[in-house]
Amino acid sequence: xxxxxxxxxxxxxxxxxxxxxxxxxxxxxxxxxxxxxxxxxxxxxxxxxxxxxxxxxxxxxxxxxxxxxxxxxxxxxxxxxxxxxxxxxxxxxxxxxxxxxxxxxxxxxxxxxxxxxxxxxxxxxxxxxxxxxxxxxxxxxxxxxxxxxxxxxxxxxxxxxxxxxxxxxxxxxxxxxxxxxxxxxxxxxxxxxxxxxxxxxxxxxx
Amino acid sequence: xxxxxxxxxxxxxxxxxxxxxxxxxxxxxxxxxxxxxxxxxxxxxxxxxxxxxxxxxxxxxxxxxxxxxxxxxxxxxxxxxxxxxxxxxxxxxxxxxxxxxxxxxxxxxxxxxxxxxxxxxxxxxxxxxxxxxxxxxxxxxxxxxxxxxxxxxxxxx
Numbered sequence: 001x002x003x004x005x006x007x008x009x010x011x012x013x014x015x016x017x018x019x020x021x022x023x024x025x026x027x028x029x030x031x032x033x034x035x036x037x038x039x040x041x042x043x044x045x046x047x048x049x050x051x052x053x054x055x056x057x058x059x060x061x062x063x064x065x066x067x068x069x070x071x072x073x074x075x076x077x078x079x080x081x082x083x084x085x086x087x088x089x090x091x092x093x094x095x096x097x098x099x100x101x102x103x104x105x106x107x108x109x110x111x112x113x114x115x116x117x118x119x120x121x122x123x124x125x126x127x128x129x130x131x132x133x134x135x136x137x138x139x140x141x142x143x144x145x146x147x148x149x150x151x152x153x154x155x156x157x158x159x160x161x162x163x164x165x166x167x168x169x170x171x172x173x174x175x176x177x178x179x180x181x182x183x184x185x186x187x188x189x190x191x192x193x194x195x196x197x198x199x200x201x202x203x204x205x206x
Numbered sequence: 207x208x209x210x211x212x213x214x215x216x217x218x219x220x221x222x223x224x225x226x227x228x229x230x231x232x233x234x235x236x237x238x239x240x241x242x243x244x245x246x247x248x249x250x251x252x253x254x255x256x257x258x259x260x261x262x263x264x265x266x267x268x269x270x271x272x273x274x275x276x277x278x279x280x281x282x283x284x285x286x287x288x289x290x291x292x293x294x295x296x297x298x299x300x301x302x303x304x305x306x307x308x309x310x311x312x313x314x315x316x317x318x319x320x321x322x323x324x325x326x327x328x329x330x331x332x333x334x335x336x337x338x339x340x341x342x343x344x345x346x347x348x349x350x351x352x353x354x355x356x357x358x359x360x361x362x363x
Contacts (some may be wrong), residue, residue, distance in 0.1 A: 054277070055351050060336065126212050134209075137216045144223060151227055166229050172224055 003046045024177060031086070035078045041064015042074035043091035046112070050100065060177035061143065068139035071119050074188025075138075076129045077193070077202065084142070088116015107153050111146045118145030130194065132187045140176045147175040245338065246362040247291050255291035257360070262287065262330075270327045270343055274350050279341045281331040284321050284360075292362065294322075302359040305340045305354050313355045320344050330357065 031039070049066045075084040092112030095101065101108035119142035126134040151168070193199065220309065244256035262282050269280035284305070299319040306313035321328045326344035333339045333355060340347070340354040348352055 068337060122216060126216055127209075131209075133213060137213065137220075140220060141216060144220060148223065148227070155230075169228060169335060176220065176224075 007061045010064040012045050013024055014034070028081070028094070029079065031080065034164055035080070035083075036086075038054075039074060039078055039083055039086050040090055043087050043094060046070050046091040047094045047098065049101070050095070051098075057152050059174050059178075060171040061147065061178045064139070064143040064146075064175060064178035065168075065185065067115065068119075068179045068182030069185035069189065070094045072129050072135055072138060072183050073193075075119060076190040077198075078108070081124060084119035084123065086117045087111075088119070091116070103153065109188050110149045110153070114145035114149045115142050127184075129187055130190045131173060132184050135187025135190075137183070137184040139186065140180040143171075143179025143182065147172060169193055245358055245360060247288070248359070249292060250363060257287060257291065261290050265290070268327065268329060271328055272341070272343075272350070279327075279331045281329045281338075281341070282338070283324075284316075284328045284330065287330065288321075288360075288362070295361070301361045302362070304325070304359075305357055306359045306361070307354050307356045308358055309356050310354065314347055314352065314354050315342070316346055320346060 006051070046067060050063060051068065053063075055062050055065070071084050071087055074087045089112075092109040094098040095108040095112050096105040101111070119138055122141040123129060126138055127136055129135050176192055244258045246253050246255055247255045265282045267280055267287045268283055269278050271278050285294070285319040286302070286350070288297075288303070292336070297318040299317060299320040303316050303318060303321055304313055305316070307342065316328060320326055326342055328340070328342040328344060330338040332339045340357055344354070
């Protein structure tokens with residue numbers, strides 16, 4: 001028996017691809033996979049450092065010393081706008097899920113994210129993080145972002161006024177100092193990495 | 207734009223934001239009746255004093271390492287703080303001392319005997335944000351969850 005072939009439907013004309021869609025700036029095309037892996041590792045390093053490193057000093061903001069160093073190094077190793085912000089967001093998600101911080105997941109996430117976002121903005125303004133003055137200022141500004149989040153959430157949730165007031169100016173100074181020191185540390189690390197030929201290696205990997 | 211100009215702008219932003227924070231705080235402090243930096247102390251429902259930070263600075267600092275996270279808790283003993291404002295002779299072993307935080311909706315009830323026991327280390331640690339945190343090695347406050355952060359009231363009954 002002859003098989004009856006079903007009549008073929010006419011092919012629908014292929015629509016031309018929207019140029020906007022084909023050029024959409026996806027994260028994976030803006031950052032290479034290698035860069036994304038690097039930035040994620042830096043995010044994990046921040047969280048691990050926050051858990052593992054203990055400085056025997058009871059000073060507010062002392063964690064900025066390693067925190068800002070790592071963020072500045074991340075932004076220097078992946079010199080693209082948004083790199084520090086991405087580190088901030090991913091470390092914020094990690095830290096929030098690990099239950100870090102005394103004031104809940106939202107506070108933790110916003111603090112970590114703001115460090116990255118403000119560092120990005122500071123780098124957009126100041127540019128070269130290998131310049132130690134720039135690195136110090138970037139560190140101070142980035143860490144100030146975290147301070148502002150804590151201050152604002154403290155004000156919103158109604159933390160006791162007096163002792164916040166007592167510690168406010170002092171905390172601000174220590175946040176700025178430790179952030180700046182961390183930034184300088186990060187700048188020095190970037191210089192050392194350049195000297196060791198790490199950036200040449202990275203260029204080959206990209 | 208020159209690098210120098212960029213640096214000046216960055217410094218300006220930092221100064222501006224710092225000024226904003228301290229200015230807003232100053233404004234908030236003007237709107238309160240209690241002295242700035244004070245934690246009110248109540249005895250039998252009546253306010254008897256306001257603990258101010260300057261007073262705490264005169265006290266001897268103590269510290270211990272908590273078992274849960276191995277962090278050093280450093281600050282002032284609650285009994286020393288109370289001794290600044292009220293006569294300790296009037297407190298019996300069963301006198302109840304409640305330390306609370308309205309923002310955290312937490313409180314801890316301790317007897318004077320527990321507070322007065324030096325081994326319990328019932329003390330205030332100055333938190334990273336500059337607020338007071340009630341910490342202790344006593345059984346009543348054995349875990350960090352039971353500690354009271356952002357203390358804003360002490361009541362003696």
